[in-house]
Amino acid sequence: MHIDNARAQQIQRHPKLELHLHIEGSLEPEMMFSLAAKHGIKLPYESVEAVRAAYNFHDLQSFLDLYYAGCDVLRDRRDFYALAMAYFARAHADNVVHAELFFDPQTHTARGVPMEVVISGLRDAMDDALRRYGISSELILCFLRHLSEEDALETLEEAMPFRREFIAVGLDSGEKGNPPEKFARVYQKARDVGLRAVAHAGEEGPAAYITTALDVLKVERVDHGVRCDEDPALVERLVREKIPLTVCPLSNLKLCVVKDLSQHNFAKLLRQGVAVTINSDDPAYFGGYVGENYRAAADALDLTAAELTTVAENAVRASFLPAPAKTSLLSKIRTSAARA
Ligand code: ADE
Ligand code: ZN
Numbered sequence: 001m002h003i004d005n006a007r008a009q010q011i012q013r014h015p016k017l018e019l020h021l022h023i024e025g026s027l028e029p030e031m032m033f034s035l036a037a038k039h040g041i042k043l044p045y046e047s048v049e050a051v052r053a054a055y056n057f058h059d060l061q062s063f064l065d066l067y068y069a070g071c072d073v074l075r076d077r078r079d080f081y082a083l084a085m086a087y088f089a090r091a092h093a094d095n096v097v098h099a100e101l102f103f104d105p106q107t108h109t110a111r112g113v114p115m116e117v118v119i120s121g122l123r124d125a126m127d128d129a130l131r132r133y134g135i136s137s138e139l140i141l142c143f144l145r146h147l148s149e150e151d152a153l154e155t156l157e158e159a160m161p162f163r164r165e166f167i168a169v170g171l172d173s174g175e176k177g178n179p180p181e182k183f184a185r186v187y188q189k190a191r192d193v194g195l196r197a198v199a200h201a202g203e204e205g206p207a208a209y210i211t212t213a214l215d216v217l218k219v220e221r222v223d224h225g226v227r228c229d230e231d232p233a234l235v236e237r238l239v240r241e242k243i244p245l246t247v248c249p250l251s252n253l254k255l256c257v258v259k260d261l262s263q264h265n266f267a268k269l270l271r272q273g274v275a276v277t278i279n280s281d282d283p284a285y286f287g288g289y290v291g292e293n294y295r296a297a298a299d300a301l302d303l304t305a306a307e308l309t310t311v312a313e314n315a316v317r318a319s320f321l322p323a324p325a326k327t328s329l330l331s332k333i334r335t336s337a338a339r340a
Contacts, residue, residue: 020223021290099137183199248278271307
């Protein structure tokens with residue numbers, strides 16, 4: 001990493017938010033092994049190093065295959081607690097003050113792990129993270145888009161007893177061939193009960209998926225969204241309607257969405273006025289938590305101090321925090337930027 005000290009310090013100092021983090025994607029190989037031992041599971045790897053060596057992806061699906069397999073070690077409430085607590089410790093080290101966490105209930109309920117176990121384990125950790133680190137957090141329940149809408153509808157139904165425990169619904173997993181409009185009814189139901197809406201779109205899928213995520217699913221922000229620039233009218237719309245994108249630079253690099261970070265369109269979109277944010281997606285698999293994503297993007301794209309401040313502010317505005325909390329964080333970022 002070659003960014004100068006001033007920008008590195010600025011990145012560390014800014015209070016940061018994480019708006020695109022799959023909690024299952026923060027499962028580090030060390031924890032995979034310790035939970036496998038706890039439950040008597042034989043992993044198809046000899047060592048932690050062998051697991052890391054397998055993290056060589058050529059597209060989204062090649063990653064998802066390992067990601068879903070890794071989830072098998074998550075079985076009881078303590079496991080979900082340990083997973084999320086380890087994430088919060090790392091987030092705290094990066095000066096994250098608020099996190100909106102994706103979780104994939106279908107990955108767990110399909111293995112016989114009850115919804116209640118997943119949500120209560122995560123909730124225990126969220127409560128402890130607030131007490132221990134002062135990090136506030138919310139949960140976003142994601143539907144797996146490679147499965148049917150019926151399955152998503154059943155999942156939403158199953159989660160209804162825990163309605164107060166999550167703030168929004170999301171859409172993830174294999175994008176190609178699974179357009180947002182496949183989930184029109186389940187998003188309508190979710191919005192009807194007051195849930196907010198986000199969706200992955202335009203990661204591997206075309207710009208048209210971003211448009212239907214906005215028009216059909218009525219999402220408030222778009223996860224990834226980097227293929228928007230294939231449609232200049234869509235980019236203009238994102239600017240005009242102030243629709244945030246939760247971009248994940250190291251993920252895009254690892255999953256070959258971009259060949260090289262210096263070719264990433266993040267800076268171009270930022271300079272065009274799109275409300276882009278920086279996030280970590282699945283940090284245990286992609287080689288860096290949110291601070292590292294900021295540093296890598298700043299280095300490869302020559303982001304200026306003022307641009308880094310704008311990105312941090314974008315995240316606050318894009319979050320589901322209440323207005324007073326947003327105002328207070330924006331003023332903290334301004335104070336921290338002025339100290340530079
Ligand atoms: N699930 C976990 N990470 C994902 C990503 N980057 N895209 C789609 N689904 C995911
Ligand atoms: Zn993601």
